[in-house]
Amino acid sequence: MKSHTEYLTFTVPARMGFVNITQQVADAVTKSGVREGLVLCNAMHITASVFINDNESGLHADYQKWLEQLAPFDPSPQRYAHNRTGEDNADAHLKRQVMGREVVIAITNGKLDFGPWEQVFYGEFDGRRPKRVLVKVIGE
Amino acid sequence: MKSHTEYLTFTVPARMGFVNITQQVADAVTKSGVREGLVLCNAMHITASVFINDNESGLHADYQKWLEQLAPFDPSPQRYAHNRTGEDNADAHLKRQVMGREVVIAITNGKLDFGPWEQVFYGEFDGRRPKRVLVKVIGE
Amino acid sequence: MKSHTEYLTFTVPARMGFVNITQQVADAVTKSGVREGLVLCNAMHITASVFINDNESGLHADYQKWLEQLAPFDPSPQRYAHNRTGEDNADAHLKRQVMGREVVIAITNGKLDFGPWEQVFYGEFDGRRPKRVLVKVIGE
Numbered sequence: 043m044k045s046h047t048e049y050l051t052f053t054v055p056a057r058m059g060f061v062n063i064t065q066q067v068a069d070a071v072t073k074s075g076v077r078e079g080l081v082l083c084n085a086m087h088i089t090a091s092v093f094i095n096d097n098e099s100g101l102h103a104d105y106q107k108w109l110e111q112l113a114p115f116d117p118s119p120q121r122y123a124h125n126r127t128g129e130d131n132a133d134a135h136l137k138r139q140v141m142g143r144e145v146v147i148a149i150t151n152g153k154l155d156f157g158p159w160e161q162v163f164y165g166e167f168d169g170r171r172p173k174r175v176l177v178k179v180i181g182e
Numbered sequence: 183m184k185s186h187t188e189y190l191t192f193t194v195p196a197r198m199g200f201v202n203i204t205q206q207v208a209d210a211v212t213k214s215g216v217r218e219g220l221v222l223c224n225a226m227h228i229t230a231s232v233f234i235n236d237n238e239s240g241l242h243a244d245y246q247k248w249l250e251q252l253a254p255f256d257p258s259p260q261r262y263a264h265n266r267t268g269e270d271n272a273d274a275h276l277k278r279q280v281m282g283r284e285v286v287i288a289i290t291n292g293k294l295d296f297g298p299w300e301q302v303f304y305g306e307f308d309g310r311r312p313k314r315v316l317v318k319v320i321g322e
Numbered sequence: 323m324k325s326h327t328e329y330l331t332f333t334v335p336a337r338m339g340f341v342n343i344t345q346q347v348a349d350a351v352t353k354s355g356v357r358e359g360l361v362l363c364n365a366m367h368i369t370a371s372v373f374i375n376d377n378e379s380g381l382h383a384d385y386q387k388w389l390e391q392l393a394p395f396d397p398s399p400q401r402y403a404h405n406r407t408g409e410d411n412a413d414a415h416l417k418r419q420v421m422g423r424e425v426v427i428a429i430t431n432g433k434l435d436f437g438p439w440e441q442v443f444y445g446e447f448d449g450r451r452p453k454r455v456l457v458k459v460i461g462e
Binding site: 101 | 183185222224226227228253262264265266267272276279280282283284286314318
């Protein structure tokens with residue numbers, strides 16, 4: 043069994059934003075030499091997400107608006123008990139649960155085995171500082 | 183390490199619907215010859231889901247009603263920027279994030295290692311056309 | 323390829339509650355002898371979750387309040403068709419979809435490859451009885 047590990051770092055300038063990381067994940071698979079296997083890609087921070095969806099800016103605006111409705115940003119400790127700790131990012135912890143922490147992608151014939159529109163995104167919900175993503179490839 | 187790859191195709195006649203695919207996933211595991219390992223099962227389309235829950239029609243109706251409340255179907259570009267592209271399925275991209283893209287299931291002694299009520303479902307949020315699901319088995 | 327399987331059992335005294343299971347998952351990885359690989363950790367019941375987030379009691383209270391808003395407990399069959407079956411836990415099936423069934427964690431140098439705040443939790447949405455969690459380690 044082969045394995046390969048990479049850590050990617052992203053600094054999103056706004057509180058919320060999405061970054062297309064498909065090429066970095068594909069490159070990690072190529073470097074691993076794995077032909078058949080799995081790649082795990084996950085946010086290493088708990089106010090961020092890795093998810094798979096469409097590379098379409100209107101949809102990304104829709105996600106942001108929708109997540110803001112489901113879990114509004116509110117630094118006050120009245121709405122969110124977590125913000126009593128001095129943090130202001132409780133909403134980001136909730137948003138991340140909707141979008142998910144991680145994706146697992148099949149590797150077939152040395153490539154990400156994707157449908158026609160699948161793209162991997164880093165989803166940031168409490169940005170403006172460097173945060174890491176793990177890419178772990180296993181297989182043969 | 184052994185691996186085995188299958189592509190399943192589903193055409194759900196309605197916009198939204200759930201299909202029990204547990205037997206197809208179990209069959210793929212049997213064909214793989216893997217006794218200990220993992221199976222990844224994911225939607226290859228970004229307006230669909232693979233999830234694990236109960237095989238109970240009332241619950242499935244509850245999921246549909248609930249998802250429609252969380253992310254209502256609305257083809258207009260007023261509610262969803264994605265629909266400015268000529269698409270009418272922004273809601274389906276949102277619903278899929280709630281239900282998830284994929285499941286990873288343990289294989290123990292050559293079988294899906296499931297609790298008593300776990301069943302695998304294909305979740306469709308923009309149906310009426312053929313869409314694919316990937317089953318990837320790895321292990322030994 | 324090595325593999326290792328464990329079943330953990332939790333009885334949460336309330337309907338909803340979260341249990342930190344990071345140490346049990348780390349112990350399973352140590353017992354497996356795997357240095358590079360993946361560990362899958364999933365609820366085996368469909369009204370429960372395994373998720374990764376912060377070990378902060380205020381945040382856990384926020385999750386409970388938020389999930390109760392998104393999918394309120396209501397034993398009546400008027401709100402939830404599932405409860406026509408004699409069950410009263412339809413809300414728990416919905417809450418679990420928001421929080422997710424499973425996590426997949428990278429193992430690097432024999433350890434859970436975690437960011438600084440990542441902790442694994444068992445999330446219970448219909449407690450007061452013993453329920454199981456599966457830990458499956460594969461790798462080399």
